[in-house]
Amino acid sequence: MIGSLQSAYPLDQVDDVDLKRLCEALWGWELCASCKGGQSCSGAKCAWERAPVFASYFAFYKDVTSAYVPELLYGDQPALRSHQDVADIIRLIKDRPDELRAQLTHQYFSQRPSKSPSSTDQHRAFNIVVKIMTMVNCSAEQQPSGILDLGTELGTQLIPWHNDASFSSFVSRAFPKGDVGALNVLDHAGKSRDIQSSITARRLEKIARLTFRGTEDLRNHLRLDSKNGVVEIYHYTSVLKEHLAIANSPFKNNIPAQVALEALHSLQMILFPFGTDSELKLRRLVAKQSLDPDCVNYDFVAYDEDFPYRHFGTRLMELYDEVESPSPRGIMEKWFERKSGARGLNPHEGGGHTSDLVLYLKHTSNPAIMDLHDLNVSYKRDTADIAFGPQEDDVFDFTLLFEQGILGILPSALFILVSIARTISLWQRETCVRAGRLLWAKLAAVTTLICFRIALVALWALPGTVGTQVSLTG
Numbered sequence: 158m159i160g161s162l163q164s165a166y167p168l169d170q171v172d173d174v175d176l177k178r179l180c181e182a183l184w185g186w187e188l189c190a191s192c193k194g195g196q197s198c199s200g201a202k203c204a205w206e207r208a209p210v211f212a213s214y215f216a217f218y219k220d221v222t223s224a225y226v227p228e229l230l231y232g233d234q235p236a237l238r239s240h241q242d243v244a245d246i247i248r249l250i251k252d253r254p255d256e257l258r259a260q261l262t263h264q265y266f267s268q269r270p271s272k273s274p275s276s277t278d279q280h281r282a283f284n285i286v287v288k289i290m291t292m293v294n295c296s297a298e299q300q301p302s303g304i305l306d307l308g309t310e311l312g313t314q315l316i317p318w319h320n321d322a323s324f325s326s327f328v329s330r331a332f333p334k335g336d337v338g339a340l341n342v343l344d345h346a347g348k349s350r351d352i353q354s355s356i357t358a359r360r361l362e363k364i365a366r367l368t369f370r371g372t373e374d375l376r377n378h379l380r381l382d383s384k385n386g387v388v389e390i391y392h393y394t395s396v397l398k399e400h401l402a403i404a405n406s407p408f409k410n411n412i413p414a415q416v417a418l419e420a421l422h423s424l425q426m427i428l429f430p431f432g433t434d435s436e437l438k439l440r441r442l443v444a445k446q447s448l449d450p451d452c453v454n455y456d457f458v459a460y461d462e463d464f465p466y467r468h469f470g471t472r473l474m475e476l477y478d479e480v481e482s483p484s485p486r487g488i489m490e491k492w493f494e495r496k497s498g499a500r501g502l503n504p505h506e507g508g509g510h511t512s513d514l515v516l517y518l519k520h521t522s523n524p525a526i527m528d529l530h531d532l533n534v535s536y537k538r539d540t541a542d543i544a545f546g547p548q549e550d551d552v553f554d555f556t557l558l559f560e561q562g563i564l565g566i567l568p569s570a571l572f573i574l575v576s577i578a579r580t581i582s583l584w585q586r587e588t589c590v591r592a593g594r595l596l597w598a599k600l601a602a603v604t605t606l607i608c609f610r611i612a613l614v615a616l617w618a619l620p621g622t623v624g625t626q627v628s629l630t631g
């Protein structure tokens with residue numbers, strides 16, 4: 158037995174009563190008398206009738222809460238003793254969004270008749286509640302084990318909710334406002350062009366060779382993993398819709414309405430528009446990756462005509478850049494890119510990268526959302542090529558210096574030496590084979606090879622070609 162507990166996982170069982178309490182606390186659901194009395198729903202004008210839509214979210218809730226392991230010393234009570242505690246903390250945070258985290262935890266845990274849980278356990282409890290409320294993975298200060306607590310997805314950054322910060326300031330830090338506004342770019346003629354139709358899931362897949370992966374962290378929505386060619390999509394649309402439904406009510410929201418609106422719009426109107434191949438793609442993703450089935454319910458249409466983007470616009474611009482000038486994917490394409498010597502030449506579309514780079518930098522003004530990983534990768538490749546190798550650190554490929562030195566110059570030099578020796582030894586001998594068609598075929602092949610080598614020398618000599626110590630430009 159650990160502390161005063163029967164089980165190491167105090168929240169591993171969830172029933173309908175717990176879930177009803179959760180929905181009341183989160184979204185102010187009005188339940189019927191039987192629901193309130195802990196009985197099965199009578200159905201008469203009861204919000205619980207909508208529960209089937211939230212099956213996916215409830216499964217998420219179960220996952221998050223059942224993984225909670227309290228940190229206990231002998232005789233301690235866990236910070237979350239039951240699901241009632243989860244609902245109570247949600248209510249407390251919602252009632253006092255401007256109070257500091259330290260004040261909230263003190264106020265909540267000091268009321269208990271038993272000894273207060275350890276500070277680590279208190280923080281763990283609040284982080285779990287924040288994840289359920291805002292769909293954001295959060296950590297506290299002095300809590301290095303935060304990643305383990307929440308069963309966090311790989312590659313997810315935890316955003317700290319500091320002790321001396323309020324919940325509302327934490328939410329504004331979690332969802333910083335960018336400056337993109339309308340999703341337009343200037344084309345070559347200087348005309349403004351809407352990018353929305355260019356970045357459907359189908360185009361992202363066909364042209365930019367990107368794939369999609371569901372995420373449960375709303376902050377990761379539309380995040381591009383450039384190295385693996387994966388776009389993350391937040392898929393609990395049922396939760397977003399519920400937050401939007403209460404946006405204008407006096408009941409307090411946990412996710413900013415603009416964030417919910419943009420996440421929903423980008424998913425259903427831009428990436429996977431209704432009645433297109435992309436919609437079928439979304440249906441397949443729902444089936445294959447167990448995304449929330451509600452994301453194919455296209456029943457929410459209340460967008461302004463020129464819907465402005467404040468939070469996820471920069472990421473949409475990045476996807477647009479990826480369609481206009483796709484990064485190489487796969488070993489063959491990466492090889493091709495390296496042989497072409499510059500990022501501008503790619504096997505799909507001939508567009509140069511310079512103008513896109515300007516566009517990219519223009520829209521990368523918010524460091525909280527974006528990082529310049531793409532630029533870093535090209536920089537690393539150019540410098541890595543000058544190293545002797547044989548292999549680069551981050552990609553499966555030989556360095557340019559190794560290719561030119563060991564795979565190019567060395568065998569050629571050996572061949573020249575051996576052929577000289579062979580020519581000398583054959584020079585004095587008597588001819589014993591008659592010249593026929595084969596001779597002419599061989600001579601034609603050799604001439605073609607010589608032409609290719611001359612052309613290659615000319616290409617290597619061009620300015621802008623990546624060079625090493627052993628190449629012409631080195």
Ligand SMILES: [Zn+2]
Nearest residue numbers: 189192198203
């Ligand atoms: Zn009911």
